[in-house]
Amino acid sequence: MMFMFLSKSRSMSYLRPLLVLPCVVLLLLGMAPAYASDPVIVPEAASGFRDSPTVYAKSAMAVTANPYASEAAVKILRQGGSAIDAGIAAQLVLGLVEPQSSGIGGGAFMLHWDAKHKQLSSWDGRETAPQAVDENYFMHADGREMGFFEAVIGGHSVGVPGVVAMLEAAHRELGKLPWANLFTPAIELAEAGFIISPRLHTLLKEMPKVAVNPAISAYFFDEQLQPKAVGSRLANPAYAQTLRLLAKEGSHAFYRGAIAHDIVAAVAKDPNRAGRLSLADLKQYHAVRRQAVCAPFRVYQVCGAPPPSSGGTTVLAILGMLDAYEARSGALKGVGFMHGFIEASRLAFADRNRYVADPDFVAVPSAGLVDSHYLKQRADLIQNTRLAVVEAGVPPHAPKVSDSRSPELPSTSHFSIVDADGNVMSMTTSIETAFGSRVFVGGFLLNNQLTDFSFSPKDADGSKIANRIQPGKRPRSSMSPMIVFKNNRPVLAIGSPGGARIIDYVAGSLYHVLAEGDTISAAIARGHIVAMGDTLELESGRFKTGDKKQLNKLGHQFRERDQTSGLHGIVIKKSGLEGAADPRREGQALGF
Secondary structure, eight states, X not given: OEEOOOOOXXXXXXXXXXXXXXXXXXXXXXXXXXXXXXXXXXXXXXXXXXXXXXXXXXXXXXXXXXXXXXXXXXXXXXTTOOHHHHHHHHHHHHHHHSTTTOOTTSEEEEEEEETTTTEEEEEEEOOBOOTTOOTTTXXXXXXXXXXXXXXXXXXXXXXXXXXXXXHHHHHHHHOOSOGGGGGHHHHHHHHHOEEOOHHHHHHHHXXXXXXXXXXXXXXXXXXXXXXXXXXXXXXXXXXXXXXXXXXXXXXXXXXXXXXXXXXXXXXXXXXXXXXXOOHHHHHHOOOEEEOOEEEEETTEEEEEOOTTBSHHHHHHHHHHHHHHHHHHHOOOOHHHXXXXXXXXXXXXXXXXXXXXXXXXXXXXXXXXXXXXXXXXXXXXXXXXXXXXOOOOOOOTTOOOXXXXXXXXXXXXXXXXXXXXXXXXXXXXXXXXXXXXXXXXXXXXXXOOGGGGSBSSSBOTTSOBBTTBOOTTOOOOBOOOOEEEEEXXXXXXXXXXXXXXXXHHHHHHHHHHHHTTOOOHHHHHHSOOEEEETTEEEEETXXXXXXXXXXXXXXXXXXXXXXXXXXXXXXXXXXXXXXXXXXXXXXXXXXXX
């Protein structure tokens, strides 16, 4: 192996009544800066917890965040399409029916396993900063950082979208069906209209400052500026027209043609805060094929996306520290596991915050961050009876850099796909916060991924921050698409949305499947533990009172909150495929 480091359809199942649990969004325009380690930054509302059992299939499967997208992917798979083909169809549909989370105006990270050539590849479709920015792009003239939504809303936060370039590059190498054929499901649905789901309606209602753009108001809201009702049919002819152009002309239309001109004009003329994106920025964009980051865990080899994503290194670091801690302390059960997971996550996030950024601009010690000897040293800091003193370590080949903060938000999507030939795709895709920059052009939303950079370029002593904004640079991400191998065969594909919380969502689920033998549905449904720096959260209503009291005795101070993961995974066995969608969202596992 080369590491280039059946079910009955539940279509439209989200039309059944769901318990909607709105979250309170406390971030306001112009408030003091807040970051991903701040628990206030959870603007994507929870939308209930539903039954989502394991789904079985013999030959092929897609697990996406929406039934429409799962159906589109499986339709392509039935036509003999590859995992990449199905993923393209799924992404195009998700941009229509789940526009708050991802789309062609955003970026993505993808892992792909080529079954024929026994080759793993990692694809970077992350956005890039315009050439006209400087390090003080998110700073006021008086040296203050911008408030979060002050920075987000408008063209100012838009980076060069990367998902179209990435998917086209992957299709040239790994696709089977013609490029244009993959657009048919999304075009037909955009023209006929889709049914507004409870989740989309909830986010339109709960997210602040959605209707700040006239085009968004006209599309998503009624004449009283109320979100269009659940169950309403929503057509998007502008998106259909955009897709027809992409189907015919490929990425040229997006990065050099008519769509490019429309994007640049929308960003420059945005009435909220204009941006500096240029036609030259779009023309210069290219997706990057990188070496996946991999490390052993038990009898498995676990692989993830490398920097500028911090997901792969940080998930692997958590698992490696847990393994070392368990070797020292015995089997981790109950509160013992919770304590170990919290401490491992805190230590891993300390390293992430200091070292991970765009490797084309900063020396990132990726191999050192997942080195087994280094992780054993880090795990030795975890004590059974008290909290560790947490600060960044010094992994092998670590450069001298400063810690970075960036407000990564949980409005993202993940899908896992296995085709009939055994090819595997694990892709996490995002426009950053819910509804992105609020710039709406050609029937799709543009990202606000530039706010994933550190707002300040320097720390208190004047040292440069690795994840500061620079022209052409890709912001750090927490997206964590993963593929797990055993005996040189893929056995699991998984990932999740959730901003910086993605890392703990994915690491916890991987541990429950690989170390404890959970089914994929049981692992995904388990209560989440989120430990990022000084932030510790337990998912509301999912943990025993006695366990929580024991955590308090160990010194852990936590908040209980709803969590909005969207874990979508497929377990690959010789007997077939087992998939599950996160019960916290409206996804679907579908196969044949």
